[in-house]
Amino acid sequence: MKVAILGGGPSGAFAAERLASAGVKTILLDEKLAWEKPCGGGLTWKAYSQYPFLTCDSTPHKIVRETVLAAPNSVSVSLKLDNPLLIYSRFDLNNLLLKRAEKAGAQVEKTRVIGADRTAAGWKLKTKNGDIEADRCIVATGARNPLRQLGTELTASDAMSALGYYVPSNRERIDIQFLPGLEGYIWVFPRCGHLSVGICGKGTTAQVLRQRLERYMDEQSIPRKDATFYCHLLPALDTPAWKRNRVAGDGWLATGDAAGLVDPITGEGLYYAMRSADLAAQSILSDPADELGTAYRKSIRKDFVGDLEFGSRLAHRVFHGKFLFGAVTSRMVQFTRLSPRFRDVMQDLFEGSQPYLGLKRRLFKNLNWSLLEIVCNLGFGRIIPRREPAA
Ligand SMILES: Cc1cc2nc3c(=O)[nH]c(=O)nc-3n(C[C@H](O)[C@H](O)[C@H](O)COP(=O)(O)OP(=O)(O)OC[C@H]3O[C@@H](n4cnc5c(N)ncnc54)[C@H](O)[C@@H]3O)c2cc1C
Structure with missing residues (x-):
């Protein structure tokens, strides 16, 4: 069997490595190969505990053990991470994964790719360098997938805009800033050299x-001189979209952003890009006759799609909800500062060891203790603001 992988980002490159190392004839097609794809480049414990080569490799990456969370009307809080975040430049990460695919025997x-036609024998792929034939396709062309008939269909309510700057500077911590009324957040990720x-x-x-980000950068004295602007699309599927999500079809499987597989709250996509690639390769290897990708659909749902779908239900409440008369994001920051138990939950969420399914149960289980810790640390009067006296 010959498998063609369309796109050589983390998802495509990892699928190619997995298939080629199992002896499958694999060709990977990417218009840019390694490039600085707009991204934070942050990999959580969830990713590198599953794929430990991400920590062992000599490819430059930053190891970050502190995240500072800030929200309106709250004093910011520093969260220490027992399991740090790894931050790669995307050129380096893509290059690492593509080299591993090549070493495993994939043709890169x-x-x-300008077209993909299903034929009686398999696939005919039109590329700028000519036509290529393959038996199966893995579609890993990212959030801006140009092959409309394959992969997820992102509507406006299923995606976020994401933009920013690469700023030549150095830092050791991550900053996360929530903003009023924004379903999203600002991040400052330190990388090697920028x-x-x-x-x-x-x-x-x-x-x-962009205006909100630039205002923040000015307030934080982060210079834009010599900074490089970037802009991209980030899948963030709404709850109904998970039900109709196109992740597989006749002779094709979609992985990573091309399948919309991104955490709808945090925007974490690198882990899901690699994990879905892994599961796609496993499903092809375990049942080559499964042309409709039934096994793949089942395995991603069991592995993480159920959790992401639940995350999509929480997203609106996290960013727009109120708790104890204040914004949920502000309460999150305040509770993290005042309650060690709540801080543990936040730490696990950041590391990726606390799934969304089960979060509510854990929060409720800890609620009395967390509130007690908060009351002891602060006093109730400052958590629930008093009504302003009538003028
Ligand atoms: C601003 C921003 C910040 C982010 N920060 C983080 C973060 O810190 N941590 C995290 O986990 N996730 C983050 N993400 C999400 C993460 O970047 C994506 O989930 C991840 O890149 C998905 O990998 P992928 O391989 O599916 O797609 P991509 O990385 O987009 O790769 C797709 C590849 O397909 C190629 N391609 C596309 N069309 C064609 C074609 N027609 N022919 C040939 N090749 C083609 C492209 O050249 C590209 O190399 C961020 C996203 C954005 C936009």
Whole structure:
């Protein structure tokens, strides 16, 4: 069997490695190969505990053990991470994964795929370098997938705009800033030799997001001189979209962003890009006759799609909800500062060891203790603001 992988980002490259190392004839097609795809580049414990080569490799990456969370009307809080975040430049990460695919025996070709036709024998792929035939296809062309009939269909309510700057500077911590009314957040990720400073948001124009980000950078004295601007699309599927999501069809499987497989709250996509690639390769290897990708659909749902779908239900409440008369994001920051138990939950969420399914149960189980810790640390009067006296 010959498998063609369309797109050589983390998802395509990892699928190619998995298939080629199992002896499957694999060709990977990417128009750019390794490139600085707009991204924070952050990999959580969830990713590197599953794929430990991400920590062992000599490819430059930053190891970050502190995240500072900030929200309106709250004093910011520093969250220490027992399991740090790894931050790669995307050029380096893509290059690492593509090299591993090549070493495993995959044929890697730099070309743009301009069409994909299903034939009686399999697939005929039109590329800038000519036609290529294959028995199966893995579609890993990212959030801006140009092959409309394959992969997820992102509507406006299923994606965030994400943009930012690469700023030549150094730092050791991550900053996360929540903003009033924004379904998204600002991040400052330290990388080797520069920062990735960005903003993502749903239902807000890129222009408005850019203004908000630039205001933040000015307030934080992060210079834009010599900084490089970036902009991209970030899948953030709404709850109904998970039900109709196209992740597989006749002779094809879609992985990573091309399948919409991104955490709708945090925007984490690198882990899901690699994990879905892994599961796609496993499903092809375990049942080559499963042309409709039934096994793949089942395995991603069991593995993480159920959790992401539940995350999509929480997203609106997290960014727009109120708790104890204040914004949920502000309460999150305050509770993290005042309650060690709540801080543990946040830490596990950041590391990726606390799934969304089960979060509510854990929060309720801890609620009395967390509130007690908060009351002891602060006093109730400052958590629930008093009504302003009538003028
Ligand atoms: C601003 C921003 C910040 C982010 N920060 C983080 C983060 O910190 N941590 C995290 O986990 N996730 C983050 N994400 C999400 C993450 O970047 C994606 O989930 C991840 O890149 C998905 O990998 P992929 O391989 O599916 O797609 P991509 O990385 O987009 O790769 C797709 C590849 O397909 C190629 N391609 C596309 N069309 C064609 C074609 N027609 N022919 C040939 N090749 C083609 C492209 O050249 C590209 O190399 C961020 C996203 C954005 C936009």
